[in-house]
Amino acid sequence: MRILQISDVYFPRVDAVSTSIRSFLREFEAKGHGVTLIVPDYGARADVPAEDVIRVASRSVPFDPVGRMMKPARVLELTERLRGAEYDVVHVQTPFVAHYVGRALARRLGVPLVETYPTFLEERLHHYVPFLPEDWVRFLARDFSRAQCNGVDCVVVPSTAMAGVLKRYGVDTPLRVIPTGIEPHLYDGGDGGRIRAQSGFTPDQPVLAYVGRLAHEKNLDFLLHVLRTAREKLPDLGLLLAGEGPAERHLRELAQTLGLAACVSFVGRPDDLQDRRDCYRAGDCFVFASRTETQGFPLLEAMACGIPVVALSAMGTADILKGRRGSLAPRDDVSDFAAEVVALLKDPERRRRLGAEGRAFVQEWSASAMAERMLELYADACSASLAFTRAAAR
Incomplete structure (x- = not known):
């Protein structure tokens, strides 16, 4: 299987998202699957030789001194370059620029779009914009999350509690609980x-x-x-x-x-x-x-x-x-x-x-077992026998 993953975060930034991506990536490659990863360029490399990583020019992020955001113009160039590539599934790992890049690529490639919801945005966002009313920021986070999750074919969440939160938001896209495994x-x-x-x-x-x-x-x-x-x-x-x-x-x-x-x-x-x-x-x-x-x-x-x-x-x-x-x-x-x-x-x-x-x-909680569950999800998303048919309607 050929898998295209996109994320707003990756090494050398060390956090749970970066760790999760690399854990699954290593397992997929060990099982004989090909993975291409699109991430921001931090100006320093933390890729290992086996990784197929495309670094996109990026800029700094307000309120996050170590964060980077991919530049839209460079992203558009990349989507044009990948137009004729062959992938079986697109997997978005974060909800910002990566989400919109993933949607564009999935449409152009005619493949299912899977997205991981990695962060409890409602509980996080207001800490970074304390000058805005908290109730308004929470409403915005819920509305944003619902719209993004309902715009893809399947959403991966790392816990049953997070699945419950998204259901309460009104997300009707299929949800799969697949936590990050460990070695x-x-x-x-x-x-x-x-x-x-x-x-x-x-x-x-x-x-x-x-x-x-x-x-x-x-x-x-x-x-x-x-x-x-x-x-x-x-x-x-x-x-x-x-x-x-x-x-x-x-x-x-x-x-x-x-x-x-x-x-x-x-x-x-x-x-x-x-x-x-x-x-x-x-x-x-x-x-x-x-x-x-x-x-x-x-x-x-x-x-x-x-x-x-x-x-x-x-x-x-x-x-x-x-x-x-x-x-x-x-x-x-x-x-x-x-x-x-x-x-x-x-x-x-x-x-x-x-x-x-x-x-x-x-x-x-082995990484190998969790990777198998993710591969099963990809196979289901690609199967015409299941109800993952939203790509045609996007």
Whole structure:
């Protein structure tokens, strides 16, 4: 099968979308399928030799210092160049320029259009335009999402909760729940001691770890308040924040205000998977407080590293946390969350058991299995026997 994928985000920008795309891409190619990927040019390369990546000239994005947006004129040139190409399906990974490029290409190529809905836009957008009324921004996000999802042949969502949200919006396009899979063997090993030393934490000091974007929608203020509360019982407790993003300055100021500046370490964005693995292993447990995740892939990464997870069960994380295997899911309350963290850190045997449970659990979320589900979706979209016939009406 020949697959054309388009995204507004890809490496060297490190986030869940980039990670998901590369995970599926590697599996498709390992199974003998061809994939071409159209993404913005960041001015630096993070492609591997096996990848067929077309980089499109791009410009900076307001309110997102590391974001890039493909230039429309260059995109139009590309659609003309690909007019005669042979692909079986077009898969759009993000809802912005990529969506409109994907629609144009699917029409010209006469193939089905699949789109992944990767971000809970209603809960995210208002953080980036705080000068606009929040209710109006939420309405706009819902209306935008409904229109985009109803303009394609099938929508992929990474969790059952996200599928429910889109149905409530009035999306009537077929929905498939296909989360991003993980390759557990890639998380073997790791040198958490290196990150601890760089961060000023001692080898035996209790440390909470968070690995991910430092974004307002990640609810990281909550974790700082958890840290302050937990330190009443564990005075030497520290917090490691591995990532970058628009909320970093605010978080540094809040840590200072709460008297936590000396026990919170901002280590920056991990450079690669080895760095990410080391950051996870630097923690005695992984903490996660986002209420708006479409999946919660960092939870799986932490489990693959054998690190117990303490996280809020909300939206996409609920699918991962529902069995409580390798994880704890406190109530959405600072005191309750802090109490769970303290109890876990005081019980090494429980941490070991949860870590082992997590490593076993992630085997059920393998990248290979999720790629097979995606390929089945592509085959269904291409099959004349199914009701994926919207391309003719677009």
